[in-house]
């Protein structure tokens with residue numbers, strides 16, 4: 285009986301996260317610092333208040349700022365080479381991992397559990413502070429979406445990922461959130477977790493939270 289109850293509890297907890305999440309509409313009229321003030325003050329943060337998580341509204345806002353649908357259905361907040369929109373954005377939380385699907389404004393469920401450690405780094409290079417940030421956004425170049433391969437395509441992918449990452453940097457600074465753009469992460473573990481192939485390249489990540 286005890287075992288049965290335990291199993292039901294585990295199943296219920298899994299159901300709570302093992303599904304897609306509908307995001308609230310991004311707050312595009314939100315109060316924020318001016319662009320010039322944001323540029324003047326933007327800085328990397330590596331010390332996060334681990335007691336302060338992000339609301340779903342905040343996650344929606346930051347995903348939208350990163351690479352959401354902008355002036356019309358065909359365009360994004362971040363520019364991309366030939367408008368191929370090949371940067372995919374994965375959201376690592378304390379509970380699960382999702383992919384942000386901009387046109388639907390949802391988080392598509394990818395994996396159960398807290399996998400922020402593989403974003404923090406490898407045994408050779410680990411940045412523990414990442415575990416204090418409630419959310420990490422991981423950018424993946426998808427060459428299949430880009431429709432081209434080779435060095436040039438990879439270079440465009442890197443530039444486009446930089447655009448997404450800088451959107452996150454500037455947005456966070458403008459609304460009082462904290463972040464740092466990072467290349468460190470356990471690329472192989474991320475590939476394995478997300479089922480990525482050779483044409484998908486984890487390239488950058490941004491932990492996000494509140495500064496301590």
Ligand SMILES: Cc1cc2nc3c(=O)[nH]c(=O)nc-3n(C[C@H](O)[C@H](O)[C@H](O)COP(=O)(O)O)c2cc1C
Pocket residue numbers: 326327328329330411464465466467468
């Ligand atoms: C491509 C790139 C990779 C980076 N990788 C890391 C990283 O792995 N870990 C880290 O703590 N900071 C990383 N940074 C942040 C830089 O160290 C930081 O932007 C730089 O020191 C300037 O500081 P500022 O952002 O406060 O102006 C990276 C920045 C860029 C642009």
